[in-house]
Amino acid sequence: MPVRWRAPGRVNLIGEHTDYNDGFVLPFAIEQGTTATVDTRTDGRVAVASTQRPEPVEVAVDTFRPGTGSWADYALGVLWALRRRGVDLPGLTISIDSDVPVGSGLSSSAALVCSVATAVDALLGLELSADDLLAVTRSAENDFVGAPTGGMDQLASLRSEAGHALFCDMRTLATEQVPFDLGDLTLLVIDTRAEHRHADGEYRRRREGCERAARQLGVPALRDIDAAGLQSALARLDDDELRRFTRHIVTENERVLQTVAALRAGELAELGPLLTASHVSMRDDFRITGPELDCAVDALLGVGALGARMTGGGFGGCVIGLVETRTADTALAAVQTAFADRAFGSPQAFAAVPSGGAHRLAS
Numbered sequence: 001m002p003v004r005w006r007a008p009g010r011v012n013l014i015g016e017h018t019d020y021n022d023g024f025v026l027p028f029a030i031e032q033g034t035t036a037t038v039d040t041r042t043d044g045r046v047a048v049a050s051t052q053r054p055e056p057v058e059v060a061v062d063t064f065r066p067g068t069g070s071w072a073d074y075a076l077g078v079l080w081a082l083r084r085r086g087v088d089l090p091g092l093t094i095s096i097d098s099d100v101p102v103g104s105g106l107s108s109s110a111a112l113v114c115s116v117a118t119a120v121d122a123l124l125g126l127e128l129s130a131d132d133l134l135a136v137t138r139s140a141e142n143d144f145v146g147a148p149t150g151g152m153d154q155l156a157s158l159r160s161e162a163g164h165a166l167f168c169d170m171r172t173l174a175t176e177q178v179p180f181d182l183g184d185l186t187l188l189v190i191d192t193r194a195e196h197r198h199a200d201g202e203y204r205r206r207r208e209g210c211e212r213a214a215r216q217l218g219v220p221a222l223r224d225i226d227a228a229g230l231q232s233a234l235a236r237l238d239d240d241e242l243r244r245f246t247r248h249i250v251t252e253n254e255r256v257l258q259t260v261a262a263l264r265a266g267e268l269a270e271l272g273p274l275l276t277a278s279h280v281s282m283r284d285d286f287r288i289t290g291p292e293l294d295c296a297v298d299a300l301l302g303v304g305a306l307g308a309r310m311t312g313g314g315f316g317g318c319v320i321g322l323v324e325t326r327t328a329d330t331a332l333a334a335v336q337t338a339f340a341d342r343a344f345g346s347p348q349a350f351a352a353v354p355s356g357g358a359h360r361l362a363s
């Protein structure tokens, strides 16, 4: 009997590039997700097909190697990571269907690896622990596909609960479900459709820069610098870029903690200035925004959004804007007009619904 699991994409509410600095993040799962339907087969081969891709991929279960560059690597990477952990895999048929936009910073890749990992786990009765599932899905992306990402996306896709944001300490991987009830506010997600130009190289550069800064400061990770120690840390760094990276990470960790406190207190409006401050820090210090992202944020703030920021890895993708629900249409129209004025592409938008993490569907 085939087994079907669906795993969602995510929006990161706040805490950008803090995950690989052992810091804090606050993502939530969205309604859009990826469904993997898996079944065993007897010929020792793995076939991966997707409704969204014309070319199915078929390989022998014991031959595939990292880094072929195919879209199917995300699915094959999960199997490869399972094999590395000693799982004896039979042949498999894997069918993928997804409504997470690709390349928009909504973690379509995490949705894919998490849907495949949870489906294969259930099909084969592996009973992997939550930590093992996280390790397998991270390894598929980091070691097989070769994307040096930080783990937030897979955690969000696996462990989110509907109506909550997921507060994670990325050092200990401890998580807390924080109620996220938007009340009469709407969190607009605006996909700017801006290309992630050079995003991989720029992401790696930020990651390496943060690691260099931590080494210069004599700490295991930038997480170990807090707001009180920021000025003296900056004075000990010899490079302006490393000072900017450090300032972003330290202040961003602080903003995550403040956002969690505001959510726990039910003070949603307090999120606004924190989101906007996060964007300014990513624009001026971490330098991972871009013309379309800045334009969307400015347009939202210009028509009275409580706050707005880019979300995800950067250099393209989505902006989130916290607006009063009755003004959501006006806010979106303001972004569309600003984009048309600057001859940018047409943005797409939806209202975010904090949703549940990976779950089984009826076969």
Ligand code: GLA
Binding pocket: 012, 015, 016, 017, 018, 019, 020, 149, 150, 151, 152, 153, 312, 313, 314
């Ligand atoms: C990408 C990565 C995550 C995280 C974010 C930035 O989404 O996959 O691990 O680093 O960028 O916060």
